[in-house]
Amino acid sequence: MKKLLTISLLAFTTTGLLAAPDDKPMNVVILYADDWRHDTLGVAGNPVVKTPHIDKLASTGVRFTENCVTTAICGVxxxxxxxxxxxxxxxxxxxxxxxxxxxxxxxxxxxANxxxxxxxxxxxxxxxxxxxxDFARDYSGKHWYEIDGEKIHVTKRNENDAMEFLSERPEDKPFCLTLAFFATHAEDHHPDQFLPQPHSMKLYQDIEVPVPPNATQESWERLPDFFNEKNEGRNRWGWRFDTPEKFQRMMKNYYRLATEVDEVCGKVVxxxxKQGVLDNTLVIFTTDNGYYHAEHGLGDKWYPHQESIRVPLIINDPRMPAEKKGSTNDxxxxxxxxxxTILSATGIKPSQTMQGQDIAPLYLAEKAPEWRSEFFYQHPTLRNAEFIPASEALVRKDYKYFYWPEQKVEQLFHxxxxxxxxxxxxxxxxxxEVLAEMRQRFAELKAEAQ
Known part of the structure; x- marks a missing residue:
């Protein structure tokens, strides 16, 4: 990892990058959604959900189609x-x-800068x-709030606070806003789970949401033997997906929440x-983790399956050359x-304790830099090993190696x-032979992640 980081930075300095539009410090806006997997976007080929504003961001930026999280749970x-x-x-x-x-x-x-x-x-x-x-508003956990006697949806509250930040910011300073939506997270323990705003209920009424091919009892039974009805993923599958009618209702409301987030993203951009700063603002859309839509007989996230770890990433960078706009990167x-990536774009040196790499060379360098071909995934035990067991993985594009440390169980998928x-x-x-090599590399990357 350290070697790749060095190579990547070297590529950034030696292969030729476009200069920033001017010497003015770049602003930053991170649009950060919740429990939203890689294919919950129209531009990603989803046949149901409508996300025109995020799709437009992708048309003027670059969309990373193999973007993943290193731990698929909100806090981590x-x-x-x-x-x-x-x-x-x-x-x-x-x-x-x-x-x-x-x-x-x-x-x-x-x-500090x-x-x-x-x-x-x-x-x-x-x-x-x-x-x-300078501005901090923290709230989550439910979709509807009552403020001064008025009911307000969490996504509308996100919008109001973001607009307040943008309208009241000092004009003589560069700014950074992290807009962390609660949607599309479920309101856990509420019988309806996903509670969109009334104006969204007309969406998707006459559509049949496709059921994933591995959302079956047989897929559930293929999981390791320690997965049982005490597993929280199975429990939440029951909350949301255990009948065809419930699956349709839940997924339509989930997609309605996504479209509401899309609307706010459009308003922020x-x-x-309107303020004349878009051409000097790094705009990023991404999410905290993926989400099972009943695949493997599960709900929520946590485990190393593709549905759980793959998330959207769209970057609009003012330095991006015209020929890269609307492109994808895998x-x-x-x-x-x-x-x-954020710090490098603003001209600030990242902390030496950071383990990630600046992504910008992938869309700014004249010659594509050498890049990682694998990564280490980790997730802790929550409550106990029956509720949410710890999981680890070595992820590649062709193979994935799973390790369940408490049970000492391995899996390998092509x-x-x-x-x-x-x-x-x-x-x-x-x-x-593949397994032996992946076991060794898994141990090496796990050590590097410390």
Missing amino acids: SRASLFTGQWMSRHGCRDFKAFKTPFAETYPGLLR GYHVGHVGKWHNGKIPKKEY AELE EFTLNVDLAP LTTDPIEENDLINDPRHA
């Missing part, structure tokens, strides 16, 4: 976003504060450190354009890459021929 993934570090380094293993000093995060470093820094919406890393921000980019991860090859002698 957010800590990785801020710190540029794997869980094993930043130390957040649930929803508490990360151990990395805030001064080493991208918001901390930006503020004169930026007006704001956070709106979900924080989920303990109590938000308001003294570290329009406000940047390199492995990760959530830990965003902090160093993604090229089995993209939905149904056929475990761990005991297939034809793959013994």
